[in-house]
Amino acid sequence: MSDVVLRTRGLVKRFGTLTAVDQLDIEVHRGEVVGLLGPNGAGKSTTIGMILGLVRPTAGAAEVMGRDVWRDRENALANSGAIVETPAFYPYLSGRDNLTALALIRGGASRARVDLLLERVGLSARAKSKYRTYSLGMKQRLGIASTLLSDPPLVILDEPANGLDPAGQREIRELVRELAKEEHGVLLASHLLYEVEQICDRVLVINKGKLIASGTIAEVTAGAGTIDIAVGDPARAGATLRALPGITNVQETEAGVKVTAEPARGADLNRALAAAGIYASAIVPHKSSLEDVFLEITDEGGPSTSGAPAPS
């Protein structure tokens, strides 16, 4: 049996002349946490909307556990739990009653199950309080509890740490990792790139509706970095390095030059400078973080390459 819990094929959504999502092919497997990244307006929410049958795709299909979300909606979505955009519940109901009301839609859940989930997200003490009295962090926790009501193979979390304090964010990170250990496939949309870096097995970066990079964090950040070189004549060093193949960005600084290049190329650059009679007093490589790579590949004015090009 395949371990793919979510698969989209050629997913397209157009709003008039605007293409919000363009030929998106993604997969999420059991036991992995996949980060869905992209700047505001990149198409993340539209993609999640199509996966959950809220937004009708212009073309393509989304399948949860091999079942088409639009053709076999009930059976497909019975295998998923999701927070869509922001958590939304009935304000006049308590946290417990909200979970009970949602569970009834899928045939019901025992009181013990509801209480267990409330305990898991740290809401037991406020289970009887009305939802409208909850803080944003508590609403997020209730949202996460709701995604687990039927223990679904696919869990979709849209900005789950939004509104949480640092301790709460850590708890959510631990919870998400636990979900993966329990063989849930988790699709996590987040703006908190350090959070993604810590908990995601793979990332998908979309921009203007297109998948522009995908792979493990190591794959996406591989080859990306900068090297600071301290030299006495930055202008001559800069001109020498710009002539090297694969070097596209060299900035002259007060202390020398800053080169955008794979950190492992430090020795190459030193050799080239020495051959030109320029001797470096220091060479300091910096590996790019996911945030650096994200900002670089999603920047409209920046290069459009990535560490791991998206599958065509």
Added chain:
Amino acid sequence: MLPLLRSEVFRLRRRWITWILLLSVVVLAFVLYFIIYASVQAQIQALQNGTLSTTNGAPQTEAQLREELQTLRPAQVMSFGLGVVSGFGSVLLIVFTASVFGNEFNWGTLRVILALGAGRERFLAAKYAVLVLYATVLTIVGALAALAGSEIVSSIASLDSTVPSDFITQLVLTIARTVFTFLPYIALAAFIAVWSKSGGAGIAIGLVVYFAEGIVMSLLVAFNKDYVTVANFGLSRNVSAIARLSGSSSGTGPAASTLPDPSQAGQAALVLLGYTVLFVALAMWRFRARDVTSS
């Protein structure tokens, strides 16, 4: 659809508005008997004391007032008590229906429920079913409250409280007819709320149609009787035709004589059913393929 229905009932039972509206119908249907009794009794007293005379502005004679008291008898509960429940209930149900549909959009809970895999048509169908159930409960409870008010006032005023042998049958039929006349207004309020994604719009347009349509049609017919055919395809005149099967007042005003006759109740029922089906179909059609986003 049963799980959706159970969830709807669970949620409605926990909303205060559900109970407040129900309570207001009960209170109105019950208390109105006492208000009318007290008012008529005060006028009779005034006529007898000479502080009010038919020659100096009293609208009715004592005999007419005593005749009016007869409408408070239990035997008249179908025409009077249920007439009140019907009029007030329509307004409450428009407000309640629009709120039940519109709040799902306002609170964002619609996308949560749909993301759980609930079918869109089934989601709407469960809401319609619960609202019809609520309308039925509201009418039954209102009728019982009116009956209780009528019994108590009859005993205070020494009115004849005997009822015909087929009273229960007639009461059940009248309750069924009353619920039936609610359907197009429920469907209209739901349709507007779904199309506009707003409970407020459903309430506003629903109430405007409820209050203004009958007036506009009456004015139209009063202006030119040739418009009667058009007017008779409106909601209010057909609701009136169904209501008059239970002995409700035939209305007053220049266009009253053109109201559909109770003998045309079958046609009136078809017209109301047609509106109900049309509004439900339009709501389903719009909702079926609509993108559900937070905006």
